[in-house]
Amino acid sequence: MPETDLTDTRARMTGTVPSSKILTTEIPRYAEDYASRLLSIPDTASAVADALDELGVGAVIDSTDLNPVTNDARMCGPAVTLRYVPLGGDVTGNRVAGRGITFGDRDLYGLGRSGDVAVMDCSGSRSGAVMGALSARWAVKAEMGGCVVDGAIRDTASIIASGLPVWSTARRPAAARYRYETVQMNGPVSLxxxxxxxxxxxxxxxxxVCVIPFFDVPRVVDYCENAHRTEVAFIERIDAESTLEDLVAGVTPGTAPV
Structure with missing residues (x-):
């Protein structure tokens, strides 16, 4: 793989991840602030999930698979990505051999722009936490919009204190050190x-968590905004009726929003 030009981002990166493992430093972006438009809609993930169903695109992952560190966490933004694979052998052997001692989260945050979402793929492993207190503080300094980890995190209380929105598939006090290797940054990952x-x-x-493919973002946002206007009108109708009987009498079966 040819080395990636890091000239424009080098000041934000530690240089821990070699450029040969960074697929690209750029991601496609919209001039329009679609993230703010989506976050202005209540119950954002549910609204987006409806749009994805109707348009036949994207993916929806429930909160039992990706759990937020706080119940009030909300997030929307374009992904920058990082993929790990678990190391073979045991922790002691890897420590003695000097394996599994460098990780890519800081450089991932450096590649991102304000509001981006860091997505970490641990290749199905939960053996060690790839994100903790220091990583969260670094992400906040980089103005990341949040993190989604298909793997374990730790230092949950400190992550909560940082204010960073984070979702993960597991929490585990053992560190990722001596357990993982960075494979690729800013390439396709599995969530x-x-x-x-x-x-x-x-x-x-x-x-x-919902995943909106980049090229489908504008029509997903349009769908969500139109659906929200319909829902607001229906809520006003519910509130305006004096009794449930009056409400039911005025509703055509099958026409009410969910």
Whole structure:
């Protein structure tokens, strides 16, 4: 793989991850602030999930698979990605051999821009936490919009204190050190079995996580905004009726929003 030009981002990166493992430093981006438009809609993940169903695109992952560190966490933004693989052998042998001692989270945050979402794929392993207190502080300094980890995190209380929105598939006090190797940064990754490419939008709240393919973002946002206007009108109708009987009498079966 040819080395990636890091000239424009080098000041934000530690240089821990060799450029040969960084697929690209750029992701596709929109000039329009679609993230803010989606976050202005209540119950954002549910609204996006409806849009993905109707348009036949993207993926939805429930909160039992990707659990937020706090119930009020909300997030939306384009993905920058990192993929790990578990090392063979045991921790003692890897420590003695000097294996599994460098990780890519800091450089991932450096590649990102304000509001981006860091997506970490641990190749199905939960043996060690790839994100903890220091990583969360670094992400906040980099102004990341949040992190989604298909793997374990730790130092949960400190992550919560940092204010960073984080979702993960597990929590485990053991560190990733001596357990993982960085394979690739800013390439395609798997999130609970669903493909995520750099630039795809991640939307998450207490109900779960949605993946919007980059080129589908505008029509997903349009669908959500139109559906929200319909829902607001229906809520006003519910509130305006004096009794349940009056409400039921005025509703055509099968026409009410969910």
């Amino acid at each position: 609970c079995g669903h493909l995520v490419n750099p630039g795809d939008y991640l939307v998450a709240d207490i109900d779960g």
